[in-house]
Amino acid sequence: MNYRIEQRGSFEMFGVYGLINSDQQIAFSEVPQFREKCDEDGSVDLMNELLGRFGNTVLHAALYDHTRESFKYMICYHLPKGLEIPEIFTKLSVPALTWAIFPDPQCDLQKLWVRIYSEWFPTSEYEQVEAPSFEMYYGMPGHTQGEIWIPVKKK
Incomplete structure (x- = not known):
């Protein structure tokens, strides 16, 4: 499995989130529905406008505040220093x-x-730590590449 380990300093993201069911099969249907809702309600366009990007440029996603029942899934992007964001964003x-x-x-x-969870974690020298994980998307719709970022420490 292709991966790399990187150290990164602290950073801030901003965006809109929804509560997603913790059951993986349910989450795999709820996440695309939430992403579609954010496209339709203008949240994605507003974020891209604030960032000076094309309206349909893909954004990232954060997965955090996990409980047995749910987690927060945030459509988000890096918060530039000094950018004032409207109250609708977190x-x-x-x-x-x-x-x-x-x-x-x-x-x-x-x-x-x-x-990652069925093959990589069981055989790696790392374990996940409690912090947000990310789906990082790069490009435009139809020409998108992605990465999953998971916070880890050595076992």
Whole structure:
């Protein structure tokens, strides 16, 4: 499995979030529905406008505040220093961490999530730490590549 380990300093993200069911099969249907809702309600366009980007440019996603029942899934992007954001958006502060980063040129991140937890974690020297994980998307719709970022530490 292709991955790299990187140290990153702290950073802030901003965006809109929804509560997603913790059951993986339910989550795999709820996440695309939430992403579609954010496209339709103008949240994505407003974020891109604030960032000075094309309206249909893809954004990232943060997965955090996990409980047995749900987790927060935030459509988000890096918060530039000094950018004032409207109250409809939430800020997410991410501490300095070590990341396991899994690239996927085909951007089939649902399958990649399954492989990471079923193949990589059981055989790696790392374990996940409590902090947000990310789906990082790069490009434009139809020409998107992705990465999954998971905060880790050595076992």
